[in-house]
Amino acid sequence: MSNLWISDEQSETTCLISPNQSRTPLSTFNRYRKIKRAQIELETSIMLGDDDTVIPTSNITISNTAPAMVHAEQSSRSSLKYRGTNGSNCIALTDSDEITIDEASAPIESRYDDFHTIDWQRDLARDRLRHKFIVKRSKTPFGKLSSLWDAGSGWACVLMVGLAAGTIAGIIDIGARWMSDLKDGVCADRFWLDREHCCWSANDSVYKDADCAAWTSWPEMMQFYERNFFYYVLELFFYCGWSVLMTGVTVALVKVFAPYACGSGIPEIKCILSGFIIRGYLGKWTFIIKSVGLILASASGLNLGKEGPMVHLACCIGNIFSYLFPKYGSNEAKKREILSASAAAGVSVAFGAPIGGVLFSLEEASYYFPLKTMWRSFFCALIAGIILRIMNPFGSDQTSLFHVDYSMKWTFVELIPFAGLGLFGGIIGSLFIWANIKWCRFRxxxxxLGSNPVKEVLVVTLITAFVSYFNPYTRRSSSSLIRQLFDRCGPEDFMMDLCDYQNKTFSFDKVDDNYHTGELGAGVHSAFIDLIMALIIKLILTIFTFGIKVPAGLFVPSLAMGAIAGRLLGITVEGIAASLQVRWKFVAFQ
Known part of the structure; x- marks a missing residue:
């Protein structure tokens, strides 16, 4: 049986309560051995924090039932529960504690109030006590099995988190693409397919920006086939109606069931990983509502992304699965190890970068990040990326939104426009931050606006849908727009304005590497104007969108604006190079 030490505030000494005193009257506590506090800390290797509450002997009572229990109450604040283990001679008491002196029991979970900070030293000390208890029980066959399971429980937990995070990310990507195309129409024969897969299933060899016979628009569903004014008005009505309906359902779910499901979630995740307690922020209702709301909000056409919220969802998964393993679910400090790995998995499924996820968790999010957590984070992120690759939500065997081929050589002179692009990005970013702060203060x-978040969401959605409908690049979802801007022109893109070049050196069997190095055609000039308008529209709408009460991230809109600016710069430099090349040839001929 173990001993329990009770600190005495006045003499800074520690009182020893032996187990055989469990049924002794309270008056016998006056007969105890006094040992200095520093000596007790040295012998037990447990550090008592400055905020530990000292329990006077007048408030100590002993239960009459076995096992022996010392119960102390001082206030109605947070309650921390510990159990004594064999070999543990000192346990800190805080506020209202129940300590069972039983060598067959291990420390049980500690509870913190909402919006409180965890005690890292105490929780890690409790974990060391738990580990000593398991080691002493490992002499028996069952104890050895329990010790092996305890050692591998961390890997099992992050494996489950990786599998679930990859699956959820794939479902969200597929659902968002299908519902985004639902604003324009439906696949008549297979309603569960989005527009791209619908055209592929119909063996339509040309899809991009071209009419697909298998895809039916909403006016055509109502037997309006002629492209007249009434046709476009009806199409605009369905486009705006679906957008408002999606965001309306989202904001209603968030307001009623899970207020914590709105926003990106990354700032709060960083606070939680640093040791802050926010009850319900990583709960099951937040996870469910944010998953459904993220699909609807992304598909509605709002200028927001789903990459930031994916980190929040992955951490929700990690928090839920941690309760299956008492080693992590009952210890807030150890739980942060699982949450750090979950954050890495969230970045991995968002950008298709497992190593980038580990670096994000290490450098940006985590406060407590031991070496073993780094390997587990990489394993969790890798599993999540593999599952997403297997699900193949983008239909390109890639886990990222876009894929860029860097095989083309570049010259030193090209660094000048690259530097200009970086300067432009910095100016746009500063302008966005300044304007968004002003708008948030006004809200x-x-x-x-402050008391009616539902009205704000509906108004912003209606304005966004109406303005975006008339521009072919703002009408697309941000993810689809980024993929289109990063694609190189090929023979299948002859109907796209971005690929309207006057000198095309290609055949349908082989495409020349210099396919789009000719002079700019009328379509490219028209697309150039549309891209400028799209950049301005997206910048303004993102300022008013970020901060509304729906699940929303900021990565994808930022990437979309950067991709538009990069494409504009590329077209400009390409036109200048083509013009100079023609002039040089003319001078050389003369």
Whole structure:
């Protein structure tokens, strides 16, 4: 049986309560041995924090039932429960504690109040006590099996998190693409397919921006086939109606069931990983509502992304699965190891970068990140990426939104426009931050907007859908737009304005590497103007969108604006190079 030490505040000494005193009257506590506090800390290797509450002997009572229990109550604040183990001679008491002196029991979970900070030293000390208890029981066959399971439980937990995170990410990507195309129409024969897969299933060799016979628009579903004014008005009505309906359902779910499901979630995740307690932020309801809401909000056409919320969802998965393993579910400090690995998995499925996820968790999110957590984070991120690759939500055997071929050589002179592009990005970023802060302050001060988040979401959605409908690049989802801007022109893109070049050196059997190095055609000039308008529209709408009460990230809109600016710069440099090349040839001929 173990001993329990109770600190005495006045004399800074420690009182020893032997187990055989469990049924002794309270008056016998006056007969105890006093040992200095520093000596006790040295012998037990447990550090007592400055905020530990000292329990006077007048408040100590002993239960009359076995096992022996010392119960102390001082206030109605947070309650921490510990159990004594064989060989543990000192346990810190805080506020209201129940300590069972039983060598057959291990420390049980500690509870913290909402919006409190965990005690890292105490929780890690409790984990060391738990480990000593398991080691002493490992002499028996069952104890050895329990010790092996305890050692491998961390790997099992991150494996489950990786599998679940990859699956959820694939479902969200597929669902968002299908519902995004639902604003324009439906696949008549196979309604469960999005537009791209619908055209592929119909053996339509040309899909990009071309009419697909298998895809039916909503006016055509109502027997309006002629492309007249009424046709486009009806198409606009369905486009805006679906967008408002999706965001309306999303904001209603968030407001009623899970208020924590709105926003990106990354700032709060960083606070939680640093040791802050936010009850319900990583709960099952937040996970369910944010998963459904993220699909609807992404498909509605709002200028937001799903990459930031994926980190929040992955951490929700890690928090839920941690309770299957008492080693992590009952210890807030150890639980942060699983949450760090979950954050890495979230970045992995968002960008298709397992190593990038580990670096994000290490450098940006985590406060406590031991070496073993790094390997587990990489394993979790790798498993999540593999599952997403197997599900293949983008239909390109890639886990990322876009794939770029860097085989083309570049010259030193090209660094000048690259530097200009970086300068432009910095200016746009500063402008966005300044304007968004101003808008958030106005929203907070305005009673109409501050007290009616549902109206704000619906109004922003309606304006976004109406303005975006008339521009072919803002009408697309941000993910689809990024993929289109990063694609190189080929023979299948002859109907796209971005690929309207006057000198095309290609055949349908072989495409020349210089396919789009000719002079710019009328379609490219038209696309150039549309891209400029799309950049301005996206910048303005993103300022008003980020901060509304729906699941929303900021990575994809930022990438979309950067991709538009890069394509504009590329077209400009390409046109200048083609013009200079023609002039040089003319001078050389003369």
């Amino acid at each position: 907070k001060a305005n009673k109409t």
